Amino acid sequence: MKTLIIYNSVHQGNTKKIAERMGKVLKAKLVKPDEIGLKEILNYDLIGFGSGIYMWRHHRSLLDFVNRLPDLKDKRVFVFSTAGKPDKLSHRRLKEKLESKGADIVGEFSCEGLDKFGPLRLIGGINKGRPNQKDLKNAEGFAKKLIKKM
Ligand SMILES: Cc1cc2nc3c(=O)[nH]c(=O)nc-3n(C[C@H](O)[C@H](O)[C@H](O)COP(=O)(O)O)c2cc1C
Known part of the structure; x- marks a missing residue:
């Protein structure tokens, strides 16, 4: 199974940690959106899309x-994120776009990520240390389940 993970992680590198852990399990190629051709992605059997919220x-x-x-x-695609306060609603925009292209969404994952947005910086941010080892283990479990679904 050829797997591609397309991610961006601009705030604290939180989503990068999740993408890398999933990528290890799935033996995936990891790229940023500007590092891959639009048609090239069709060469993959499973594609993940993730970023911070x-x-x-x-x-x-x-x-x-x-x-x-x-x-x-x-x-087959999956969607993931890290966020200050993860909720399913924040995945909606991306999922709708993928569905409108005819993609089959086979899973979604989210977890807390260190958030220093705006005034949160004054207190050193919220979700300190996240994603932590447990979050990474959960991401690993999620990726293993994806393999079983394929
Ligand atoms: C400008 C900005 C806006 C954000 N908006 C939200 C939000 O709407 N909901 C939320 O749960 N977290 C929000 N966050 C927190 C980020 O989603 C969180 O820190 C995430 O882990 C960042 O991922 P990254 O380090 O991979 O970029 C925001 C952070 C920034 C900097």
């Missing part, structure tokens, strides 16, 4: 990338 949605670079993708009919 900014104003209740994934990073703009990831959403813009998905907008430009060709048809993804029946392509």
Whole structure:
């Protein structure tokens, strides 16, 4: 199974840690949205899309990338994020875009990430040390489940 993970992690590198752990389990190639051709992604059997959450949605670079993708009919994909306060709603925008391309969303994962947005910086941020070892283990478990689904 050929797996690709497309991610961006601009705030604290939180999502990068999750992407790398999933990538290890899935033996995936990891790229940023500007590091891969739009058609090239069709060579993969499973594609992950992840970033931190900014104003209740994934990073703009990831959403813009998905907008430009060709048809993804029946392509298996998964969605992940780290966030100050993870919630399913923040995945909605990305999921809708992927679904509108015909992709089959086979899983989603989110966990807390260190958040120093705005005034939070004054107290050293919230979710200190996250993602932690437990979060990484959970990401690993999620990736293992994906393999079983394929
Ligand atoms: C400008 C900005 C906006 C953010 N907006 C949200 C938000 O709407 N919801 C949330 O739960 N976290 C929010 N966060 C926290 C980030 O999602 C969190 O720190 C995430 O782990 C960052 O991932 P990264 O280090 O991979 O970029 C925001 C952070 C920044 C800097």
